Amino acid sequence: MKLIEEELKRSFLFFWEAANRKLNSxxxxxxxxxxxxxxxxxxxxxxxxxxxxxxxxxxxxITYDQGLQAARxxxxxxxxxxxxxGFLIHYVYLDTGKPKSGxxxxxxDTAILLNGVITVDQYFSDPEIHECFQRLYLRVxxxxxxxxxxxxxxxxxxxxxxxxxxxxxxxxxPWIWQWxxxxxxxxxxxxxAGSDQISAETAQALYQGFSRNRGSFGGYDYVYSPGNSLFxxxxxxxxxxxxxxxxxxxxxxxxxxxxxxYGNREWCxxxxxxxxxxxxxxxxxxxxxxxxxxxxxxVAPNDSLTHPxxxxxxxVAPCAPAGSLPYAPEIVIPALEQLAAQYPKSFGQYGxxxxxxxxxxxxxxxxxxxxxxKGITLLMLDNYLHQTTWKLYMAHPMIQKALNKLGFQEKK
Numbered sequence: 329m330k331l332i333e334e335e336l337k338r339s340f341l342f343f344w345e346a347a348n349r350k351l352n353s354x355x356x357x358x359x360x361x362x363x364x365x366x367x368x369x370x371x372x373x374x375x376x377x378x379x380x381x382x383x384x385x386x387x388x389x390i391t392y393d394q395g396l397q398a399a400r401x402x403x404x405x406x407x408x409x410x411x412x413x414g415f416l417i418h419y420v421y422l423d424t425g426k427p428k429s430g431x432x433x434x435x436x437d438t439a440i441l442l443n444g445v446i447t448v449d450q451y452f453s454d455p456e457i458h459e460c461f462q463r464l465y466l467r468v469x470x471x472x473x474x475x476x477x478x479x480x481x482x483x484x485x486x487x488x489x490x491x492x493x494x495x496x497x498x499x500x501x502p503w504i505w506q507w508x509x510x511x512x513x514x515x516x517x518x519x520x521a522g523s524d525q526i527s528a529e530t531a532q533a534l535y536q537g538f539s540r541n542r543g544s545f546g547g548y549d550y551v552y553s554p555g556n557s558l559f560x561x562x563x564x565x566x567x568x569x570x571x572x573x574x575x576x577x578x579x580x581x582x583x584x585x586x587x588x589x590y591g592n593r594e595w596c597x598x599x600x601x602x603x604x605x606x607x608x609x610x611x612x613x614x615x616x617x618x619x620x621x622x623x624x625x626x627v628a629p630n631d632s633l634t635h636p637x638x639x640x641x642x643x644v645a646p647c648a649p650a651g652s653l654p655y656a657p658e659i660v661i662p663a664l665e666q667l668a669a670q671y672p673k674s675f676g677q678y679g680x681x682x683x684x685x686x687x688x689x690x691x692x693x694x695x696x697x698x699x700x701x702k703g704i705t706l707l708m709l710d711n712y713l714h715q716t717t718w719k720l721y722m723a724h725p726m727i728q729k730a731l732n733k734l735g736f737q738e739k740k
Contacts, residue, residue: 331668332661332709335650338679339706340389342697343373343380346678348422349398355425357402362622363678364696369422371409372437376703378402378444379567379717382451383710396457399448403460406441412487414468416441418494430493432486432504435473439516440700442468443567443721450720465726470520474534475506481533483507483516509539511553514564514581521733522726528733532576535734540579543629545638546598548591550584554631556638557624558592558614559704561585562651566707568727569718571654576735582655589652593659595627595638603642605686609666612648613640616701617682617694642687646680647701653712678702 346360348369358369359377378399385395409425410417412433419428442465449461473484486504488496495504507513521531540551553560562585570582596603596611615624618641628638649663667684668675674684674693682694682701707717721727 331665332653332713335664335675335679336383336706336709336713337387337389338677339702339709340380340384340387342678342699342702343377343706344384344390346697346699347377347398350423351401353423354408355405355421355423357398357405358420358422358425359699360422361419361699362617362696363698367422368428369420370418370437370699371406371416371420371434372418372440373699373703374402374406375437375440375442375444376700376707378441379447380703380706381448382720383706383714383716385451386714386716387710396452396454399452400454400456400460403445403448403457403464406445406464407460411438411467412489413472414438414464415473415487418486430488430490432488432494434486435483435507435516436485436513438468439513439519440563442519443515446724446726447567447717447720450724465519465523468519468523470523470526474530477506477508480508480537481530482537483513483520483534507538509554510541510551510560511538512560512563513538515568516564517734518568518727518730521730526733531730531733532735535575541631545591545628546594548587548594550587550591551579552588552629553626555624556588556592556626556628556630558589558612558627558648559651559700561588562704562708563700565655566651566704566711567717567721569711569715569722572722572738573731573736574739576737580739585652586655589649589656590659592627592648593663596640596644599638599640603640603686605642605644605684607666609662610644610670611663612644612646613638614645614648614651616643616645616647617696617698618643619685619687619692622698641685643683643685643692645683645701646674647682647698647705650680651704651708653708657712679705 348355359373361370381395384390415433415438417427418434517535593611596606600606649660685692
């Protein structure tokens with residue numbers, strides 16, 4: 329457990345030290361997206377960074393007053409970040425808060441950000457923070473990103489008015505894709521359901537609107553995401569404690585994540601001859617840095633036309649097992665311990681680096697850290713040990729309202 333506690337502390341320090349902490353800076357509180365590009369922040373990193381603050385206070389890494397000030401000033405910054413119908417732009421410059429040219433207004437990244445805002449609102453119970461929460465949350469026009477397709481109510485993924493910009497190299501429409509499949513967007517339905525703008529009927533239609541395809545690999549059967557990268561079973565779960573609830577149909581998202589985690593490990597074990605980094609205790613296929621840059625990777629079952637049996641660049645991302653710690657500690661703890669023992673240089677200033685690989689040139693260890701990967705590591709390690717984020721987020725009145733509107737029930 330010493331390794332888990334040390335990784336927890338170092339992951340927190342990433343969010344404290346890789347953030348803009350210059351008071352009176354227009355970018356105060358923004359958090360680096362990729363440590364290799366320290367000038368650029370992502371709003372998803374900020375969402376994880378906000379959720380890190382109560383953890384830091386509770387673990388005495390920072391004082392209560394430090395956490396309170398950081399939360400207040402970060403929320404003030406967020407009110408100045410460009411948005412479209414309340415959905416924030418994906419990437420901004422760390423020092424100024426100005427948007428990166430051509431990037432999209434993202435639903436999932438806004439959801440992760442709002443999850444962090446909700447967490448600090450519940451923890452600090454501060455009038456100034458609550459006012460900022462209200463302004464950030466109430467300005468979101470959920471209906472603007474909802475549409476009907478083939479009889480289903482769906483959320484759009486993103487909006488980009490810049491032709492030729494991100495995700496619009498070939499499209500004439502400013503609307504970018506839709507959440508029509510099981511992926512990392514579950515918390516989006518709770519955020520919308522908590523709003524008085526959205527009726528219970530609409531909230532339930534949106535939640536039921538995405539496809540739930542079942543598949544299996546190595547004897548592990550579960551509802552899988554088309555690309556089957558492990559992070560999709562973790563991101564919303566960092567805030568939503570699905571251990572306690574099932575949905576109106578009785579479906580158990582926590583159990584689904586556990587099975588997906590075992591399936592991910594089994595895929596790695598069965599492909600250890602193809603990818604020499606993999607072994608019984610060294611596994612984890614997710615989106616992460618690779619020797620070729622940041623890449624999406626996933627296991628089978630998989631709907632990819634080019635990689636129907638799954639695909640890896642032969643890298644292991646420590647955040648992959650770490651993000652599943654509360655769901656499968658019996659296989660995650662040995663994995664993290666083996667990584668630290670076998671590849672000690674993968675454990676650096678901010679804990680585990682983003683990824684490692686065995687290549688033709690030898691051992692490759694990413695020198696860089698990714699904000700969302702450190703974020704899922706931090707929140708899930710703490711949820712396993714202390715449940716800080718789960719307790720705060722699930723207690724927020726808006727989330728309580730969403731649970732009721734969506735028909736989620738406490739497990740018996």
